[in-house]
Amino acid sequence: MGRYSVAYDVTTLPSEELINPVVTALFPVMVKVQRDPVKRTEIYLSVLYWSALLCVSTSVGICLVGDDMVDLVLGPKWVDVKPLVPWLALSFGLVAMSSNVYAALDSTGRASTSAGLQWIRLIGLAAIVLPVAYYFKDLEKIAMSRFWALC
Amino acid sequence: MTPTLFFTLAKALEIPIREILMTLVWPIISGLVMAAVVGGANSVIPFHGPPRLAIDIALGGLTFTSAMMALWFLRGRPAGPEAQFWQRLPIVSVVVDVAARSVTQTQNSPWPATEPASQWLKQRA
Numbered sequence A: 001m002g003r004y005s006v007a008y009d010v011t012t013l014p015s016e017e018l019i020n021p022v023v024t025a026l027f028p029v030m031v032k033v034q035r036d037p038v039k040r041t042e043i044y045l046s047v048l049y050w051s052a053l054l055c056v057s058t059s060v061g062i063c064l065v066g067d068d069m070v071d072l073v074l075g076p077k078w079v080d081v082k083p084l085v086p087w088l089a090l091s092f093g094l095v096a097m098s099s100n101v102y103a104a105l106d107s108t109g110r111a112s113t114s115a116g117l118q119w120i121r122l123i124g125l126a127a128i129v130l131p132v133a134y135y136f137k138d139l140e141k142i143a144m145s146r147f148w149a150l151c
Numbered sequence B: 001m002t003p004t005l006f007f008t009l010a011k012a013l014e015i016p017i018r019e020i021l022m023t024l025v026w027p028i029i030s031g032l033v034m035a036a037v038v039g040g041a042n043s044v045i046p047f048h049g050p051p052r053l054a055i056d057i058a059l060g061g062l063t064f065t066s067a068m069m070a071l072w073f074l075r076g077r078p079a080g081p082e083a084q085f086w087q088r089l090p091i092v093s094v095v096v097d098v099a100a101r102s103v104t105q106t107q108n109s110p111w112p113a114t115e116p117a118s119q120w121l122k123q124r125a
Helices: A002-032 A037-073 A076-081 A084-107 A111-136 A139-150 B002-013 B017-044 B050-074 B081-087 B090-104 B117-124
Strands: none
Touching: A002 A037, A002 A076, A002 A084, A002 A139, A037 A076, A037 A084, A037 B002, A037 B017, A037 B050, A037 B081, A084 A111, A084 A139, A084 B002, A111 A139, A111 B002, B002 B017, B017 B050, B050 B081
């Protein structure tokens, strides 16, 4: 669990730091234009484009340089986490890119839809990841299943 | 499960799903280009460690940005982050000026040799 947790922290930090301010800013802006469908669509698509730019570049980037990054950031004692890095980076890229969906739904008074989607995501992840974890007991396969569950 | 989120949002906020897909496709293409270039470079770089990491980061950043800008030009330069990047990076305009000038001067282009390429492009847009 320690290796998975450290790998998750290292791979998600850049994307998280970049995307959180974007999603945080989306909520009040969407509230302001919630009665104007044209403006609302325009703003949402603009934020989605920024999110996609940031998430794709950081998650694919970390996926590509994962080996060297682990050596540099964590040192030689953590070589075991290297196989996890690409899967966790891509998984978080997907999560971060779609995180604005919840903010958009919440800000337009659709909190129950937003909550429903979060429950569906949680149940879907559990349904795929838990059997893989139980059967294989392998961190890389768990990280892979997490990515495929999010796709 | 991620597509489910976007489909639900599109339905709830009446955003055409095609608009959402077309918004996501350009960064994804640029990401694939970056993956191909950096992956290819890694397969021929014989060393590991911080030097390769530095090369990969520089190459990846350059490739992703170049791919985004190239796609932006192909799409007819719509408003967005690329337009802001283009306006705030004079050096890019200078490089394009020099490159475009060297090409068009050999092809008898209608673009006047005394006019900066960025200005000419703006007028044409």
